[in-house]
Amino acid sequence: MSAPDSQEEAVFSVHDLKVYFKLRGNVSLRAIDGVSLTIERSHSLGVVGESGSGKTTLGKALLRIQRPTSGTIEFEGKDISKLKGIELQEFRRKVQMVFQDPFDAIDPIFSVYDVVSEGIRILKICKTRAEEEKVVFDALDRVQLTPPQDFVNRRITSLSGGQRQRVALARSLAMSPTILVLDEPVSMLDASVRGEVIQLMEDMKKLGWTFVMITHDIATVRFFTDKIAVMYLGKLVETGDTQDVITEPLHPYTKALIAAVPVPDPTYLVKNLAKGEIPNAASPPSGCHFHPRCPMAQKICQEEEPLLREVRKGRFAACHFA
Numbered sequence: 001m002s003a004p005d006s007q008e009e010a011v012f013s014v015h016d017l018k019v020y021f022k023l024r025g026n027v028s029l030r031a032i033d034g035v036s037l038t039i040e041r042s043h044s045l046g047v048v049g050e051s052g053s054g055k056t057t058l059g060k061a062l063l064r065i066q067r068p069t070s071g072t073i074e075f076e077g078k079d080i081s082k083l084k085g086i087e088l089q090e091f092r093r094k095v096q097m098v099f100q101d102p103f104d105a106i107d108p109i110f111s112v113y114d115v116v117s118e119g120i121r122i123l124k125i126c127k128t129r130a131e132e133e134k135v136v137f138d139a140l141d142r143v144q145l146t147p148p149q150d151f152v153n154r155r156i157t158s159l160s161g162g163q164r165q166r167v168a169l170a171r172s173l174a175m176s177p178t179i180l181v182l183d184e185p186v187s188m189l190d191a192s193v194r195g196e197v198i199q200l201m202e203d204m205k206k207l208g209w210t211f212v213m214i215t216h217d218i219a220t221v222r223f224f225t226d227k228i229a230v231m232y233l234g235k236l237v238e239t240g241d242t243q244d245v246i247t248e249p250l251h252p253y254t255k256a257l258i259a260a261v262p263v264p265d266p267t268y269l270v271k272n273l274a275k276g277e278i279p280n281a282a283s284p285p286s287g288c289h290f291h292p293r294c295p296m297a298q299k300i301c302q303e304e305e306p307l308l309r310e311v312r313k314g315r316f317a318a319c320h321f322a
Contacts, residue, residue: 227241
C-alpha cells in the first residue's frame with residue numbers, strides 16, 4: 001500500500017457549493033451557502049468552525065454522500081455528480097472518510113478483519129483471498145496495530161477507543177485512497193491516544209497523503225494542516241496558510257475561535273470575543289451573518305454582506321474591516 005503521487009495539483013475543486021435542507025413550508029436550512037475552495041494533492045486542509053457551521057455537511061458533499069442543491073464539486077477534473085459505473089466505483093475507492101465516533105461508525109458484531117476487508121470485498125479490489133489478507137495486514141501494520149495477526153480475529157467490542165479509531169483508519173487506508181476526509185477524528189479519544197493517532201496521520205502526511213480535517217479544535221489544526229478554511233453559518237469567512245491565519249487572524253470570528261483555545265496557565269483569563277450562540281441557519285441574520293455576535297460590528301455589517309476577498313497575498317477574509 002504505497003503513498004499517493006506527490007504532484008501538486010487540485011484533487012478537489014469546489015465551485016459555489018450550496019446545500020439546503022427544506023423545512024416546513026418554503027423555509028430552507030442553509031447548511032452550505034456558496035462555498036468555493038480548492039484542495040491540492042499532498043496538502044492538508046483544516047475546516048474549522050463551531051457546531052452548526054456546516055463543516056460535516058461539506059465533508060459529506062465531498063464524498064457524494066450529501067447531494068448539493070447547486071454548485072459543482074470536481075474530483076481530479078471530473079464533476080462527481082455525473083460519475084457512474086466504474087468511474088463512480090473508482091471515486092468511492094479514492095475518497096475515504098474517517099468518522100468522529102468509532103463506536104458508531106463500526107458494526108460491533110464485526111471482527112477487525114471483517115471491518116478492514118469490507119470495502120475491499122464490496123468494490124472487488126482483490127482477486128484472491130491471499131491478496132486480500134495481505135492488504136488487510138498491511139493496513140493494520142500501517143496504523144500500528146501490530147502484530148496484525150493478534151488483532152484480525154478480535155471483535156470490535158473488545159478494543160479500546162484508540163484501537164477502534166485505528167481500525168477505522170485502517171479500513172480507509174486498505175482502499176488505497178487519494179484523499180482522506182477526517183471528521184473530528186480524535187475528539188472522542190483520551191489525550192495520550194489522541195496524540196498517538198495525530199502523529200500517525202502526520203507520518204502519513206509526510207509520505208504525500210492528502211487530508212481534509214474537519215474539526216472545531218484549532219490546536220489540532222495548527223499542528224496538522226497546511227491550509228485552513230474557517231466556516232460560519234455555511235460560508236467561508238477566512239482562508240489562508242494555517243500558521244499565518246493562527247498567528248494573525250483577520251476575521252473577528254477567527255479571532256474568537258483562537259481566543260477560546262485553552263491555555264495551560266491557571267492565571268490566564270479566557271477571552272470571549274463572540275457574544276451568544278451561533279444563529280439558526282434557517283433564518284440567518286442580514287448582512288454579515290456574524291454581526292450580532294461581533295464586537296466590531298457597524299451599521300454596514302447589518303446591511304451589506306461582505307464578500308470573501310483577497311486581503312493579502314494568499315489570505316482571504318469576508319469582513320468589511322479586514
